[in-house]
Amino acid sequence: QVQLVESGGGLVQGGGSLTLSCAASGRTFSPYVMGWFRQSPGKEREFVTAIRWTADVSYYQDSVKGRFTISRDNAKNTVYLQMNSLKPEDTAVYYCAAGLHTTRAVIVSSEYAYWGQGTQVTVSS
Numbered sequence: 430q431v432q433l434v435e436s437g438g439g440l441v442q443g444g445g446s447l448t449l450s451c452a453a454s455g456r457t458f459s460p461y462v463m464g465w466f467r468q469s470p471g472k473e474r475e476f477v478t479a480i481r482w483t484a485d486v487s488y489y490q491d492s493v494k495g496r497f498t499i500s501r502d503n504a505k506n507t508v509y510l511q512m513n514s515l516k517p518e519d520t521a522v523y524y525c526a527a528g529l530h531t532t533r534a535v536i537v538s539s540e541y542a543y544w545g546q547g548t549q550v551t552v553s554s
């Protein structure tokens with residue numbers, strides 16, 4: 430069993446920065462891909478970014494390219510989301526997720542087997 434715990438959310442002014450962390454625990458943690466998704470009230474959960482666990486490959490939603498950076502520390506079983514130039518429309522609950530199997534559909538939430546509890550990010554205007 431894998432457990433994912435996010436941290437680092439909070440309230441920030443527009444233009445500000447936040448860094449989210451997602452720490453994984455479990456007997457053996459070796460995912461194929463780690464992703465970040467977000468969900469705003471009244472909207473569906475959407476893909477934000479993802480990173481391969483053992484390859485230098487990352488993916489980004491167009492709206493966050495150039496502002497958000499995903500990274501990982503394999504030794505700590507932790508993935509990070511550095512968010513800069515935050516906008517009010519980035520306000521959402523952010524979830525990290527672990528995908529265990531090879532997939533090309535990294536933007537699809539159903540490809541991920543394990544999810545964290547979510548952390549709230551609120552960006553004021």
